Amino acid sequence: MYKGSTNLKVRYAETDQMGIVHHSNYYVYFEAAREDFIQGAGISYRDMEEQGIMMPLVETQCRYMEGAKYADKLIIETNIDELSPAKVALQYSVIREADNKVLAKGKTIQTFVDSKSFRIINIKKKYPDIWEKLEALKQED
Template sequence: MYKSVTEIRIRYADTDQMRFVYNGKYLEFFEVGRTELLREAGLPYAEVEKHGYLLPVTEAFVKYLKPARYDDILVIETTYPSMASAGLRLEYRVFRKETMEQVAEGYTSHVFLKADTYRITRPPEFFIKKLEPFFKSDD
């Protein structure tokens, strides 16, 4: 398992008329977590693209547990639970930093596409080599 933790502060623009974080924003928060997880693993998304691959989202799920509000600092915990032979699934938990109360959880699923053909492919070797060391102790 590989895990990354990052924080974001809720801006006024992130909230809706009820003064809660707008539900669609959580998918953006997941993207922040996903981007940081890959960057910390030595795979910034720009490098994935430079190698000729794309990682589109094929499925997304969010479960809202408690409302987050303006000026809250949220902790986004992103987990890559296991290496898969095809695609990528990341799991997310979102906490209010002040109390560490969980406000949301979810996951996103992705496939690898060759950027030139848009054909689905297995995870490329460079990707596997970068992440494999993080899973050695899980055996």
């Protein structure tokens, strides 16, 4: 299975009064990692949107084990948890580079919809080329 890797550095503006990354920023990190992950398949969000595909979030979750702090260098590892013609579930691990400690784990579920009607589409039937690229990410070892 393909595992994406995104490197980020915690900015001061992302921290709260305690000097810890505010919990809402993890979802921004997941979004950056998700975009990098999809690019690993040779697909970009922009290309998908230009073809009429959107991927709205339908579910998110995050479990925080330890707070990241200002200037921490983070690695967000991403992989496919589940893939069907109607949706994709991705898992994320937020790792502090300095000690390789997992700080948080998350998951997002997105559905594939037509950008005009916003109705769920079967990406395997309607866009087989994109389906094959996504399926390849799940199959890689």
